[in-house]
Amino acid sequence: MDSKQMAKADFITSLGLMAGSLFMMLYPVFKFPRFGEWGGLYSNPGFVPFLLGLTLFAMSLYLLFRSLKRGGHQIRLRTEDLSRFIRSPIFRRILICFGLFALYYQLLVILPFTVDTALYLFSSMMIFGRGRWYFSLALAFAVSFAVYFIFQRVFLVPLPRGVF
Amino acid sequence: MGPLILFQELLKLLTNPHTLFEVFWATLLGITVGMMPGLTATMGIALLTGLTFQWATGDAILILICMYVGAIYGGSRSAILINIPGTPAAAATVFDGYPLARSGRAGEAIGLATTASFLGSMIGLFFLSFFTPWLGAIALEFRSFEFFWLSLFGVVICGNLTAPKDPIKGWISGIVGLLIATIGMDVIQAYPRFTFGSVELSGGVSLIPALVGLYGVPEVLISLSEPQAQEKAMQIRRVIPRFRDLWENWKNIIRSGLIGVFIGAIPGVGENIASYVAYDFAHRASKTPEKFGKGAEEGLIAAETANNACVGGAIIPVLALAVPGSPPAAVLMAAMWLHGMRPGPLLMIETPNYVYEVSAMFLLATLAMLVLGLCMVRTMVKILNIKNHILMPIVFILCAIGSFAISGRTFDILIMLIFGIIGYGVRKLDYADAPLILGLILGDMLDENLRRSLMLTTGAITPLFTRPICIVLVALTVLTIVARNPRFKGMMSKTREAVWRGVGGPGEKKT
Numbered sequence: 001m002d003s004k005q006m007a008k009a010d011f012i013t014s015l016g017l018m019a020g021s022l023f024m025m026l027y028p029v030f031k032f033p034r035f036g037e038w039g040g041l042y043s044n045p046g047f048v049p050f051l052l053g054l055t056l057f058a059m060s061l062y063l064l065f066r067s068l069k070r071g072g073h074q075i076r077l078r079t080e081d082l083s084r085f086i087r088s089p090i091f092r093r094i095l096i097c098f099g100l101f102a103l104y105y106q107l108l109v110i111l112p113f114t115v116d117t118a119l120y121l122f123s124s125m126m127i128f129g130r131g132r133w134y135f136s137l138a139l140a141f142a143v144s145f146a147v148y149f150i151f152q153r154v155f156l157v158p159l160p161r162g163v164f
Numbered sequence: 165m166g167p168l169i170l171f172q173e174l175l176k177l178l179t180n181p182h183t184l185f186e187v188f189w190a191t192l193l194g195i196t197v198g199m200m201p202g203l204t205a206t207m208g209i210a211l212l213t214g215l216t217f218q219w220a221t222g223d224a225i226l227i228l229i230c231m232y233v234g235a236i237y238g239g240s241r242s243a244i245l246i247n248i249p250g251t252p253a254a255a256a257t258v259f260d261g262y263p264l265a266r267s268g269r270a271g272e273a274i275g276l277a278t279t280a281s282f283l284g285s286m287i288g289l290f291f292l293s294f295f296t297p298w299l300g301a302i303a304l305e306f307r308s309f310e311f312f313w314l315s316l317f318g319v320v321i322c323g324n325l326t327a328p329k330d331p332i333k334g335w336i337s338g339i340v341g342l343l344i345a346t347i348g349m350d351v352i353q354a355y356p357r358f359t360f361g362s363v364e365l366s367g368g369v370s371l372i373p374a375l376v377g378l379y380g381v382p383e384v385l386i387s388l389s390e391p392q393a394q395e396k397a398m399q400i401r402r403v404i405p406r407f408r409d410l411w412e413n414w415k416n417i418i419r420s421g422l423i424g425v426f427i428g429a430i431p432g433v434g435e436n437i438a439s440y441v442a443y444d445f446a447h448r449a450s451k452t453p454e455k456f457g458k459g460a461e462e463g464l465i466a467a468e469t470a471n472n473a474c475v476g477g478a479i480i481p482v483l484a485l486a487v488p489g490s491p492p493a494a495v496l497m498a499a500m501w502l503h504g505m506r507p508g509p510l511l512m513i514e515t516p517n518y519v520y521e522v523s524a525m526f527l528l529a530t531l532a533m534l535v536l537g538l539c540m541v542r543t544m545v546k547i548l549n550i551k552n553h554i555l556m557p558i559v560f561i562l563c564a565i566g567s568f569a570i571s572g573r574t575f576d577i578l579i580m581l582i583f584g585i586i587g588y589g590v591r592k593l594d595y596a597d598a599p600l601i602l603g604l605i606l607g608d609m610l611d612e613n614l615r616r617s618l619m620l621t622t623g624a625i626t627p628l629f630t631r632p633i634c635i636v637l638v639a640l641t642v643l644t645i646v647a648r649n650p651r652f653k654g655m656m657s658k659t660r661e662a663v664w665r666g667v668g669g670p671g672e673k674k675t
Contacts, residue, residue, distance in 0.1 A: 019337065029441060032357070039622060043619050047614075048611040049346045049357065097388050101381075105574070143561075159568070
């Protein structure tokens, strides 16, 4: 990222951090019990989150002002830029990565570990590599069973078990 | 008594063939993990923590130490052979390691890096064995007030040093870590904070899945989404280094070792900073600074001695103060907690020999690193030819297993994924990840000790600023923050100039 892009990123991040820190400050004030018998405000379980939230808010405010000075607020959302970003190979690859992670996680509670793992490995190898499908499939199942054998049988590590 | 106990502990380990077998496979695995670009020591230890969770405590900690020592050294292999540091700790190794390899001296560079790492580890071991009990004795004077300041100082200095270009981002990262650590039941009143009715969150954010997520998932994401051409590893000939090369560098080795230990002992800073600083010092002290960056043996030796010396240094505050000296040491500390160990000042009273037990484990790991580092080099570098699209999905599976194994909950895999996304954002937006981890680890310490100290004084804050150790820690914390301020820097240089002028030093010449 160049310095202009970083200033824009800092601008957005600082707003997010400020919102988060405000939540961490205010939620304990309104929702946490006081525990008056333990002492003053300092004994409250929300005391430290409040202080930390306050510190984070101050730091985010500094980051916001700094990004404003560097022109971080000059963000123009143009459709062609957005579509270029969405079509960029890196963005697509990240989305696919996340999609595969999420699918693997969701299927872990349904399918047996070895099947889910082999499916994930096979799809990843096919999407991100240029290998032959039968080689990738064989490798995916071999790795999946090897991992199962080593961890479940040798290391006695419990592995997730699907419904089936 | 110290050396004798260390010797006894070493004998105990050496006479057990099962232990020796574990030392060799774990160190070999560590070297392999360190070698693979994208797999770091922190990630390796976090993964193995989950996988060895059900093992006996001694065996598990031994394996993790071997992984730590092996992985920090292993990073030099890919740095020398393919110009990519296997771990961030080997980033400074690239500068001279790769040019040496390109000039046809790859084997020699590996041999020098191995020996330098070994000597660095031995310097680290010396301080680990004999300095920890001394620091532990001081730590016994620590009360809630001091522990609060220590945890705050740790996060502040870690943020300062790991994000040198923009310390505010390092501090933000640390504060976010501290805030995340407040999720779950609080230590004093057992009130569930920010759990929103989730039973899984009531115990807090599980450390190991969070660490695996922060270190492992972003690497998988970056490697798969931004593929780069993988270089083929070079041919290797002679590996054993010449004694003359080492002898000529004895001052460099001692200096780099001491730098490594010192930086290791600073909370959360770690091996990558140590190797850069040692490299810089070696450059300044060299008689031939023009050779640096073009294959100078001095540079390679300095970087490798410092990063491995830093391992010993980073374990010192873990054992003495329960404050990790580096991100991998943070995971090691979390593993000790998981296995029921309580590192910190009381360790010196409850199990005073444990320091020597850890030192003996460290020594064995170092010896295994030397042996494995000088043998099997040609076979092991073949691993570097594995393609990323095959390796990284497997790494993701191991991350998931490591996260699941500790509590047997798929929720922990979700935690890993969430922290993976956070880790990816942290890297892309130039926020350092080490303060985030340190914040996660030290959050409970800070929260509990601040509130407890205020309860003890019924809200009076004076003792927090007037106790002797507190004064030192407050001064260090404030100095760490203001030292990055340009106005303060300007003021300091003006003062220095004025002092020089007063004593007739170089300041006078400027005017």
